[in-house]
Amino acid sequence: MRALAAVVAGLLAIDSGAAADPGRAIFEGQPGAAGAALIGSARVPIQKFACRNCHRRDGEGGGEGDAPPITWQALTQPTEERPAYDTRAFARALSTGKAPGGRDLSRLMPRYDLDEEVVAKLIAHLTRLPAEQRAGVLPDRIVLAVPVQAGDLRLAKALEAAIVARQPPNGTHGRRIVLQMLSGDMPEILTSVRSEATAVLSPVHGTAEFTAAGIPVLFPLAAISEADDPELVRSLYATREQLHAALAERARTDGCSLDDGATDCALIADGGGAVVGDWADTTRLYLTVESAHALGPAIVGIGGTLVIARHEAATLTRAAATEQEPLDVHAALVAEILLDALTVAGRDLTRTALMEAIGQVARPDLGLSFRPGAPSGSDAVAIYVVNPKEDR
């Protein structure tokens, strides 16, 4: 068990290694960001003092200590307090805290130790930010990208139908939601989404490729992690951590021991077909629906009882109660939350504003609300008990 957890953790650590874009990495505090923050005489990992913590993800400011806007467009304009920044003035402000014109910036603004090259990358990121933040935001519409898996258009069509059925004829604040269906390989999809869509909607698989590029991911089908950044990921469903907690709790009430060496019960910590051999003889196997998928056909070879936790309980219970297809229920929930969020977000829409607005949507009638700082809108877990042998 512990060995499996270690293998999975090891892979994740490799995955989040060197940052792809050094400028974005510093701005957002991604793992692998180069340089350090200087707090008093201490060098502190730069992730602790990412620019977006205070200047917000869109660089428009207004966060902690009422930090000013720092998009390159804003910095290169003179203000009443200071002349315009150029590259040298910017580098000096970061390292010494002196603004052009000589004023000392307040201590709320950390000092930084960054290479010249890295400062240039940071400036490139600050220059790109305004356009990136408004990707897919057009005067009369907002474009969301739906990745299409293996030509299966059912989800995309369900989403489109649900949105069309609910959105006012003139849109929300003058904008209608338009879905762009994307197929092809990941690099191609990323290229289109980067510049043409505000967010990715309901991808079937992972979110990491998108979020690493600063692209928000809305309502993925797969379970997300509690550690996902709510400024970039919002899910309608329970997190992986909540699934595991629910499974462990269920095992406990079933009187099962999940300790190392126990043979009667086992819990699969994460997906991966490779683990099936180890668990084939167990009497009760606790696992998530994603692990069950990963095991594939091998799952029917398991002798005992399967206790499967599903994160999409918010949809499944509603689908069962209303006798609708889960896909249609998912699409309806997505459409409702999106349209509520667009109303809250107002006309001045950015990626950051949209994500914040989603966090403010509370729909107790749908069992959905986002706690501050939490990426997930529901902690409901559905548990199913099946016996593959008897099922056959």
Ligand code: HEC
């Ligand atoms: C802990 C909060 C915090 C973090 C983190 C932070 N800043 Fe600031 N920043 C501020 C505050 C507050 C001010 C306003 C200081 C003042 O005017 O005296 C400021 C001011 C600035 C200014 C001066 C703007 C002007 O108009 O003169 C620049 C440039 C700046 N920050 C860039 C950055 C960059 C780049 C990063 C990341 C590498 C960053 N800041 C991280 C809080 C922060």
